[in-house]
Amino acid sequence: MSQKLATLQAALESVLGDQIKRLDLVKGELTLTVSAANYHAICQTLRDHAELRFEQLIDLCGMDYSQYKDGAESIYADGPRFAVVIHLLSLSKNWRLRLRVFALDDxxxxxxxxxxxxxxxxxxxxxxxxxxxxxxxxxxxxxxxLTDYGFIGHPFRKDFPTTGYVEMRYDPDQKRVIYQPVTIEPREITPRIIREDNYGGLH
Incomplete structure (x- = not known):
């Protein structure tokens, strides 16, 4: 661990104390996991505290950990399914932090x-x-x-079907776009393999 990361880790532990659920070094960056109950207050502290000063949110995304339950060695195997991960940057301190919070209700x-x-x-x-x-x-x-207002479901969930639930098309009789159940039948496609004994002129 670099001196800068060690300084950041010490500052986080000093300022947040027992509000930290996990603090891991992952891919050269600290990942702080906090509870949903403390999430907003901790974010305020991360931005405003003089020792931290994370003025900028770079990214925020959702995570679906449902398939982690299949791996016995995963630390997420018994935890909640959904999490939010944000990436923060301190311009004044020149350091970064990954912050994760799990939603309690799947x-x-x-x-x-x-x-x-x-x-x-x-x-x-x-x-x-x-x-x-x-x-x-x-x-x-x-x-x-990103999806249209009539879209059903949430397409990045691991259990969302690749065909979706509805499809839309323009109906010339009604002169508008309509939604209808998906007409694509799921099927497994096995690629056809063609072998030639003398392919390329080699014998």
Whole structure:
């Protein structure tokens, strides 16, 4: 671990104390895991505390850990299914942090919005809502951003079918776009292998 990361780790442990659920060094970057109950307050502290000063949110995404349950060695095997991961940058301190929070309810995943702390979170949270169905409590305009408004389901969930649930087409009689059940039948395609004994003129 570099001196800069060691300094950041010490600052996080000093400022956040027992609010830290996990603090791991992953791919040369610290990953801080916190509880959903403390998430918003911790984000405020990460931005405002003089020893941390994470002024900028670079990225925010949803995660679906459901298939991690298949791997016995995974640390996520028995945990909640959905998480939100954000990447933060301190311009004044010149360091980065990965922050993760798990939504406690797999059926209705919800975490606090941090749009009031970093306004860059606005569209990122809408994207995580659209693709994973994670609800951001307190977001002022939480609606789909990538799929259309009549879309059913959340396409980045591991159990979402590749064909989707509905398809849309233009109906010339009604003169509008309509939605209907998917007409594609799922099938397994086995590639055909062609072998030639003298392929390329070799014998």
């Amino acid at each position: 059926d209705f995943p919800i975490v606090a919005s941090v749009n009031d702390i970093w306004n860059a979170a606005n569209w990122f949270e809408r994207e995580a809502f659209d693709l994973y169905g994670i609800v951001f409590d307190g977001h002022v305009d939480l609606r789909r951003i």
